[in-house]
Amino acid sequence: MPMECEKEEIVMNKSSNLKVMARGEREIVMTRTFNAPRKLVFEAFTRPDLLKRWLFGPDDWSLPVCEVDLRVGGKYRYVWCGKDGQEMGAGGVYREIVPPERIVATEKFDEPWYSGEAVITFVFTEQGGKTLLTQTLAYESREARDSVLKSGMEIGLGRSFDRLEEVLPSIKQ
Numbered sequence: 658m659p660m661e662c663e664k665e666e667i668v669m670n671k672s673s674n675l676k677v678m679a680r681g682e683r684e685i686v687m688t689r690t691f692n693a694p695r696k697l698v699f700e701a702f703t704r705p706d707l708l709k710r711w712l713f714g715p716d717d718w719s720l721p722v723c724e725v726d727l728r729v730g731g732k733y734r735y736v737w738c739g740k741d742g743q744e745m746g747a748g749g750v751y752r753e754i755v756p757p758e759r760i761v762a763t764e765k766f767d768e769p770w771y772s773g774e775a776v777i778t779f780v781f782t783e784q785g786g787k788t789l790l791t792q793t794l795a796y797e798s799r800e801a802r803d804s805v806l807k808s809g810m811e812i813g814l815g816r817s818f819d820r821l822e823e824v825l826p827s828i829k830q
Contacts, residue, residue, distance in 0.1 A: 675815045679806060682799045687792045687811075689818050693825040695781040695788040699757035700828060701821055702779060703727050707828065711821040713737055714813030722746070729754060733762065749774075757781055764794075771804045773797030 678686045691698050701707045705723040713720040714737065722736035734748035749763035760779040775794050782789045796802040 675811060675818055677806075677811050679802065680793075683796045683802050685794045685796075685802060685805060687790075687794075687814070689790050689792075690784075691788045691790065691818075691822055691825060692786075693788055693828075694786060695783040696757045697825055697828050698788040698790065698821075699760075699781050701825060702760065702781075703756075707824065708735075711824045712817050713820075714817055715739075716816065718813075727751065727754060749777075752776070770808065771796065771801040773801055775801075 674689055676688045680686050701711065703725060705725050708723045708725070709720045712723075712735070717740040719738050720735060721738055722734060724732070724734040726732050729751055731751050732748060733751065734746070736744055736746040738744050746767035747764055748767075749765060751760065751762045753759060753761035758781055760777075762777055764775045764777050773796065775796050778793045778795075780791045780793075782791070794802075794805070796805065
């Protein structure tokens, strides 16, 4: 049984500069640097008009439903659609919001592909005009965490983050 402080790094998507690491028993930590100030990256993560431009995974998917009530206790809801008509919905509740530094929210899928609910913490750190995003996902069990690691989610998320990098220059400061 691994100790809680052990770390196993799994770099899964080099093309998108996305690093994915299993930490402890129940967490996944993902990092990605964006070539933009954190205020803009934070906005891209919180404004539905911007989320719809980048947060849809593979190129043949879309995000037609994107609702954001950005306040503690507020809810968000996303529904993604594939070109074959496949839908995937998820949502959660915001637990903490510190613009432009941090967001903590729950996540639960309509048709769960892992057990339970996750808690996601986004930390935006500006370094020389660039933003380091650290996204920590905490799952209810090691099994849930491991099923997410095996799902290939890093491919769609990596493509979304690549798309975000392309969208960031068009956001007005």
